[in-house]
Amino acid sequence: MKRSVLIYQSIALITLAVAFILFWSFSKGTPFVESGLTFDETAADSYSVLQENLYRMVPILLGSIFFSIAIAFYLEEWLAETSWIYGIIAQQITILASIPSLLYGLLGLYFFVLQSEKGSFFTHALTFVLLVMPITIQSTQKAIRGVDISVREAAFALGANRWRVVVDHVFPNAFPTIVAGICTAISRVLAITALIIIVYIWKEHTLQSGDTFNIPSSVIVLLSFALLSSVISSFLEKKTNLT
Amino acid sequence: MQNKIEISNLKVRYGDIQALNGISFDVHENEILGIIGPAQSGKTTLLKVINRTLEFTQDTTLEGSVKLDGVEINSIGDVHGLRRRIGMVLPLPVGLPLSIYDNVAFAPRTAGLRNKAKLDEIVERCLQQAALWDEVKDRLDSLGTKLSGGQQQRLTIARALSHQPEILCLDEFSIAVDPITTMRIEDVLKTLKNEMTILLVTNLVQQAKRLANRTAFMLNGDLIEIDETDVIFSDNPSSQSTYDYVNGNFG
Ligand SMILES: Nc1ncnc2c1ncn2[C@@H]1O[C@H](COP(=O)(O)OP(=O)(O)OP(=O)(O)O)[C@@H](O)[C@H]1O
Ligand SMILES: [Mg+2]
Numbered sequence: 001m002k003r004s005v006l007i008y009q010s011i012a013l014i015t016l017a018v019a020f021i022l023f024w025s026f027s028k029g030t031p032f033v034e035s036g037l038t039f040d041e042t043a044a045d046s047y048s049v050l051q052e053n054l055y056r057m058v059p060i061l062l063g064s065i066f067f068s069i070a071i072a073f074y075l076e077e078w079l080a081e082t083s084w085i086y087g088i089i090a091q092q093i094t095i096l097a098s099i100p101s102l103l104y105g106l107l108g109l110y111f112f113v114l115q116s117e118k119g120s121f122f123t124h125a126l127t128f129v130l131l132v133m134p135i136t137i138q139s140t141q142k143a144i145r146g147v148d149i150s151v152r153e154a155a156f157a158l159g160a161n162r163w164r165v166v167v168d169h170v171f172p173n174a175f176p177t178i179v180a181g182i183c184t185a186i187s188r189v190l191a192i193t194a195l196i197i198i199v200y201i202w203k204e205h206t207l208q209s210g211d212t213f214n215i216p217s218s219v220i221v222l223l224s225f226a227l228l229s230s231v232i233s234s235f236l237e238k239k240t241n242l243t
Numbered sequence: 244m245q246n247k248i249e250i251s252n253l254k255v256r257y258g259d260i261q262a263l264n265g266i267s268f269d270v271h272e273n274e275i276l277g278i279i280g281p282a283q284s285g286k287t288t289l290l291k292v293i294n295r296t297l298e299f300t301q302d303t304t305l306e307g308s309v310k311l312d313g314v315e316i317n318s319i320g321d322v323h324g325l326r327r328r329i330g331m332v333l334p335l336p337v338g339l340p341l342s343i344y345d346n347v348a349f350a351p352r353t354a355g356l357r358n359k360a361k362l363d364e365i366v367e368r369c370l371q372q373a374a375l376w377d378e379v380k381d382r383l384d385s386l387g388t389k390l391s392g393g394q395q396q397r398l399t400i401a402r403a404l405s406h407q408p409e410i411l412c413l414d415e416f417s418i419a420v421d422p423i424t425t426m427r428i429e430d431v432l433k434t435l436k437n438e439m440t441i442l443l444v445t446n447l448v449q450q451a452k453r454l455a456n457r458t459a460f461m462l463n464g465d466l467i468e469i470d471e472t473d474v475i476f477s478d479n480p481s482s483q484s485t486y487d488y489v490n491g492n493f494g
Contacts (some may be wrong), residue, residue: 082301149299154337154399157296158350159327159406168349173340 017225028143050056050200053112053124054193060125061132065182067069067107068133072140075164096134104131105192113200132185177238183233189227191224194219245272247410247440248293253307255288257300262288265307266466268459270410271296275432275441277472278457279448286444289333290412293442294329302416311410327354330439334415336395338388339402343370343379346387346398350406365405366416372435373401374427392419400428403437410437412442417450438489442443448489452476459471462483 013197079086111123147170155165197219248270255263263285270276278286289389293299295316309316311328319325327350339346347366356362368381370376375397379390396419403411413432413474417425432441432454445451451458452472460471460482468475468482480486487493 150333150337151339153296153299154333154339155349156299156323157294157321157326157329157331158353158402160349160353161323164353168341169339 015157037052064129064132068136072137076144097138101188112196136185144179180233180236183229187229191220194222247272249310265466272473276458277451278444280461281356285464329407330408330410330411332403332413332416336399344383344386347405369401373397410440414444426486
């Protein structure tokens with residue numbers, strides 16, 4: 001019962017979050033549309049470029065989360081821990097995952113704001129991929145290893161092959177922890193996006209017009225989502241540790 | 244008498260620990276072979292060799308030969324098929340986090356069976372054989388891991404029977420089961436032996452005496468003696484340590 005309850009809870013939370021985002025964008029227009037900010041024509045143009053660049057990261061993010069989970073399962077289930085490839089990959093992932101997200105934030109600032117002419121779709125995507133993939137892979141690996149070895153052995157003893165064992169037992173058992181990891185990654189992304197927008201507006205609007213700096217509403221939305229998803233993450237993590 | 248399993252000069256090491264020092268014996272078709280011996284004597288290791296789950300423990304080395312129906316098991320390509328021919332019951336129940344029904348239906352489904360009526364029939368038969376049916380027939384959809392320890396152990400027995408194995412390995416199955424249920428399962432084992440070969444590892448020597456046709460005594464990775472159960476439990480088995488162990492004045 002514990003496991004299915006956890007799965008339902010995480011699905012419910014995700015649905016809630018998505019519903020909230022949709023509701024927000026319908027009622028307020030897209031979250032990036034700013035009220036109360038007066039841009040001159042060129043500034044408004046370049047702001048919409050920034051928005052577009054950020055929106056284009058959404059499929060990249062979804063793709064890299066999906067890909068990270070696949071990589072983690074491949075590493076843990078199909079590649080022997082003793083093989084040298086595993087060692088090398090695991091080492092690279094650990095290094096990348098331990099880089100503080102602030103550094104990725106700076107990288108993002110550089111490509112999205114300060115050097116926006118140099119920033120291409122590729123460099124933008126790379127920033128986000130580097131930000132998301134290592135930590136998602138690592139947390140998924142941790143989730144997979146957390147599944148009790150005896151469950152695996154019992155399933156194998158019944159003649160199940162690796163694929164069935166993973167699909168029927170390892171994945172459902174690891175699912176809540178995997179979602180917790182994804183939420184952590186998403187909250188990092190949202191926080192960094194907020195940072196990019198703040199610096200952008202400060203640079204393009206506040207510096208130019210000399211107005212006092214107002215925190216734009218989109219930043220508040222992003223930061224509250226960042227907070228929400230880390231709350232979901234820690235909630236799920238606590239829950240799974242209990243079982 | 245047909246040999247179901249032929250083991251010769253089997254040696255197993257975990258890293259530096261020698262767990263089996265080259266043991267040889269045969270298991271006859273449709274017998275219950277009791278395997279007794281103190282802790283650490285290598286009984287569980289022997290069973291893990293037979294269904295090739297020792298492969299999940301890292302850093303093990305294995306020498307010698309184990310033949311099932313005359314075929315070397317390590318040369319069998321379809322290891323999952325091999326495992327389906329062997330039912331395994333471990334000392335403590337490992338409930339797969341599935342419903343009671345799905346626990347028992349798991350192996351047949353894995354083998355490709357989809358027919359609901361057939362599955363129902365298998366689930367009922369196996370739960371009956373494991374002396375669990377009456378207690379759970381009204382709640383087959385609830386989680387197996389929510390049953391009591393003794394019930395869960397009977398569930399793993401039902402699961403081990405679900406793929407109609409040729410060989411049933413029981414590793415100290417009665418640790419978590421109450422004496423009355425143990426008796427009921429023992430009765431089932433007596434009838435099951437007409438359909439399959441049973442390897443009964445037990446720390447209760449009386450259980451081997453009650454059930455086994457032949458009994459093997461293991462000690463520190465060696466097979467000290469294997470003979471008709473009557474001989475092992477008589478006043479003059481061929482080894483003194485067998486006599487001492489069986490009569491409880493060991494060490
Ligand atoms: N996974 C393992 N890693 C290292 N050594 C092991 C492992 N499993 C068993 N051993 C060692 O192998 C030897 C035989 O163990 P085994 O579990 O086969 O004995 P057993 O007869 O089943 O004992 P018991 O009655 O306590 O279950 C012991 O010395 C044990 O320490
Ligand atoms: Mg044992």
